[in-house]
Amino acid sequence: MASISLKQKVCVHYTGSFDDGEVFDTTIGRTPLTYIENNHEVIPGFEAAVSTMEPGDKKKVRLEPKDAYGEPNPALLYQMPTIDIPNYDDLVVGEMIYLMNEEGYQQLARVVKVEDDGMTIFDFNHPMAGCPLNFELELISREPYTGDDQHE
Numbered sequence: 001m002a003s004i005s006l007k008q009k010v011c012v013h014y015t016g017s018f019d020d021g022e023v024f025d026t027t028i029g030r031t032p033l034t035y036i037e038n039n040h041e042v043i044p045g046f047e048a049a050v051s052t053m054e055p056g057d058k059k060k061v062r063l064e065p066k067d068a069y070g071e072p073n074p075a076l077l078y079q080m081p082t083i084d085i086p087n088y089d090d091l092v093v094g095e096m097i098y099l100m101n102e103e104g105y106q107q108l109a110r111v112v113k114v115e116d117d118g119m120t121i122f123d124f125n126h127p128m129a130g131c132p133l134n135f136e137l138e139l140i141s142r143e144p145y146t147g148d149d150q151h152e
Contacts, residue, residue, distance in 0.1 A: 008037045011140040012050055019132055032140050043068045046135060053139040063133045069126040076124040082115055091120065096127065 011034045015026040027033050035041040037051060045067025053059065065071050082088050091097070091114045098106040099122060109122040 007039070007145040008142050009145040010035060010037055010050055010142045012053075013138040013140060014046075015136045017134045019134065024128070024133075036145050043133075045133075049135065050137060050139060053137065053142075055139050055141050058136070058138045060134065060136050063135070065130050065132060068131070068133045069129045072123075072125045072129045077112070077121060078109070078124060079119045079121045082118060082120045085120055088114060088116075088120065097122075 011032045013027045013032045015023060015028060017023045033042075035047075037047065043063070045061070045063035048067070049059065049061040049063075085091070091111050093111050093114060095111045096108055097111060099109050101107050107124060109124045110127060112121040112123050114120045
């Protein structure tokens with residue numbers, strides 16, 4: 001008896017932009033995005049918008065932060081004495097850098113503030129937290145996911 005897949009592999013082209021029109025990412029001219037539905041591989045609002053589409057459909061959606069990367073969490077701001085940071089002179093406000101967490105893993109953080117004689121503040125929120133996001137979507141395909149193939 002053949003097993004029936006309850007999961008679907010989708011292939012979609014998209015262009016993502018902010019409200020001011022700045023494009024932050026696109027698959028146009030590249031390989032479309034492929035993911036498995038309900039595997040939490042993409043942001044919730046993106047997946048919800050694509051889930052109602054049929055192959056060949058195109059649509060535009062605007063996602064509020066709660067359906068994208070969420071609102072900024074103040075608990076994800078971290079400060080430390082600038083003097084304790086090696087090469088702190090090289091830090092640039094707004095720059096994204098990797099910092100080691102307490103478990104020994106690297107995490108991406110944005111430099112928020114650097115004071116020579118004070119504190120340096122890092123933000124571990126996703127860079128698009130708090131931002132509404134706009135997507136132009138085109139569903140290329142949706143097919144049962146067998147688990148045998150690799151998706152990108």
